[in-house]
Amino acid sequence: MSRGRIGGRLxxxxxxVAVAAVTASCEPxxxxxxxxxxxxxxxxxxxxxxxEAPPPGASVGEVRGAxxxxxxxxxxxxxxxxxxxxxxxxxxxxxTAFRDVVDGIGDDEPASVLVPGDVxxxxxxxxxxxxxxxxxxxxxxx
Numbered sequence: 405m406s407r408g409r410i411g412g413r414l415x416x417x418x419x420x421v422a423v424a425a426v427t428a429s430c431e432p433x434x435x436x437x438x439x440x441x442x443x444x445x446x447x448x449x450x451x452x453x454x455x456e457a458p459p460p461g462a463s464v465g466e467v468r469g470a471x472x473x474x475x476x477x478x479x480x481x482x483x484x485x486x487x488x489x490x491x492x493x494x495x496x497x498x499x500t501a502f503r504d505v506v507d508g509i510g511d512d513e514p515a516s517v518l519v520p521g522d523v524x525x526x527x528x529x530x531x532x533x534x535x536x537x538x539x540x541x542x543x544x545x546x
Contacts, residue, residue, distance in 0.1 A: 434485055441484060442540035444477050445531065452531065455502065456524040458515035465511025467518065471502050486538045494530045498523060 454470045478499050482492040501523045
């Protein structure tokens, strides 16, 4: 094997190690992730309220839209390292339960036709537990 090939392979390996190190260092610390999640939890407050108790005149489409808006956040919350596995499951279960509530109902229907059962209470409890698990100041109460 020529010296050029060996040198090229070593340079390639060194570059791969450097890229891996930079990529790993780009992930936020658990503290930064928790701060970001807590900020998002506060900013989605009105959206969660709409899911828990749609105001008079709200449509099923608005409820469905609110769910679509918060679904990626619920997944991020469930994936946080501070979130215990049973809570991960509950967050996913609440999202699925909300989808079941709106499934098959037209967007133009009034939200008053929805029968959410215990889903709003489950959502409130899961959010409070997640806020506590990640250490949000002033975490909502379940």
